[in-house]
Amino acid sequence: MNVEPRLNDIISALRGAAHRVTAAKRAVASVLVERSDHSTADEITRAVQRLRPEVSPSTVYRILEEFETLQLVVHAHVGHGATVYHLAGTVHGHLVCTNCGSTIEIPARHFDLLSGDLMKTYGFTLDRHHVAIAGLCADCAGDAATR
Amino acid sequence: MNVEPRLNDIISALRGAAHRVTAAKRAVASVLVERSDHSTADEITRAVQRLRPEVSPSTVYRILEEFETLQLVVHAHVGHGATVYHLAGTVHGHLVCTNCGSTIEIPARHFDLLSGDLMKTYGFTLDRHHVAIAGLCADCAGDAATR
DNA sequence: TTAGATGCAAAGACTTTGCGCACTT
DNA sequence: AAGTGCGCAAAGTCTTTGCATCTAA
Numbered sequence: 001m002n003v004e005p006r007l008n009d010i011i012s013a014l015r016g017a018a019h020r021v022t023a024a025k026r027a028v029a030s031v032l033v034e035r036s037d038h039s040t041a042d043e044i045t046r047a048v049q050r051l052r053p054e055v056s057p058s059t060v061y062r063i064l065e066e067f068e069t070l071q072l073v074v075h076a077h078v079g080h081g082a083t084v085y086h087l088a089g090t091v092h093g094h095l096v097c098t099n100c101g102s103t104i105e106i107p108a109r110h111f112d113l114l115s116g117d118l119m120k121t122y123g124f125t126l127d128r129h130h131v132a133i134a135g136l137c138a139d140c141a142g143d144a145a146t147r
Numbered sequence: 148m149n150v151e152p153r154l155n156d157i158i159s160a161l162r163g164a165a166h167r168v169t170a171a172k173r174a175v176a177s178v179l180v181e182r183s184d185h186s187t188a189d190e191i192t193r194a195v196q197r198l199r200p201e202v203s204p205s206t207v208y209r210i211l212e213e214f215e216t217l218q219l220v221v222h223a224h225v226g227h228g229a230t231v232y233h234l235a236g237t238v239h240g241h242l243v244c245t246n247c248g249s250t251i252e253i254p255a256r257h258f259d260l261l262s263g264d265l266m267k268t269y270g271f272t273l274d275r276h277h278v279a280i281a282g283l284c285a286d287c288a289g290d291a292a293t294r
Numbered sequence: 295t296t297a298g299a300t301g302c303a304a305a306g307a308c309t310t311t312g313c314g315c316a317c318t319t
Numbered sequence: 320a321a322g323t324g325c326g327c328a329a330a331g332t333c334t335t336t337g338c339a340t341c342t343a344a
Binding site for chain 2: 083098104106110117123124126127130132134136141
Binding site: 022055058059063 | 323324326
């Protein structure tokens with residue numbers, strides 16, 4: 001018992017919002033729960049299709065969008081690649097290496113200072129769920145230095 | 148005399164790197180110089196075509212890529228939309244409102260603390276040119292509060 | 295002269311949309 | 320029974336690529 005609760009939370013949220021609970025939604029939800037990391041719509045689709053081969057990509061997109069409006073899921077844009085999705089609740093930022101493409105998740109508290117600064121200076125409300133910072137990861141920076 | 152210098156700088160950089168100087172590159176360069184703000188490839192293409200209608204979008208993409216490798220231009224990904232490009236030299240970050248889509252340019256110094264923090268904690272080298280922070284601009288945050 | 299650049303058109307990657315049938319409620 | 324959700328296929332947006340031609344050096 002460690003993934004079940006979240007799955008049921010999602011189902012409950014759907015019912016609570018008077019949205020229908022379908023096989024496709026269950027499958028997407030279970031995939032999101034079992035993959036704690038970020039996934040592209042394509043990765044999610046392929047994982048869902050292992051459970052239910054008939055589910056189409058467009059359905060996955062529609063379900064992800066629905067889950068986002070219910071605040072069950074958040075997405076982020078990490079550089080060139082496709083949009084990535086993950087369950088809400090684990091609020092964090094992303095460091096994306098522009099060289100090797102790897103993504104590091106970091107706790108939201110790293111953005112506390114910046115957040116306050118931007119609010120004070122520009123009245124801008126930073127969205128901690130959605131932050132993606134580009135740069136070089138330690139490995140790639142090292143490579144560059146050695147090269 | 149205020150746009151000429153930068154245009155010539157670009158031409159010089161091309162020559163210095165033994166790259167060819169063509170009409171299309173001149174047109175892209177002059178468009179980049181006259182638009183100090185960010186532009187998508189499509190906007191740049193349309194502006195270029197006002198000068199030289201025969202220039203194709205693919206050429207613009209290729210030229211932008213070339214200019215990036217020469218560090219004359221940098222790009223950033225601002226949320227859902229297309230990649231935006233601007234001349235290098237004005238190092239800054241971007242605040243992108245997820246509600247109205249507006250972009251605010253902010254000086255790189257806002258990222259100094261975060262940058263040091265990420266380096267210390269993760270060995271991650273933040274790319275100040277490329278940072279796009281999502282959130283709500285002052286107007287949209289106000290609207291949300293009022294609504 | 296000749297390597298590199300361009301224009302055009304086609305292909306690609308990712309995402310959205312239209313439509314009729316199926317399934318949840 | 321009623322209406323939402325789904326699968327499929329087509330369209331859309333942004334970007335890249337192949338190829339024959341043209342051009343800067």
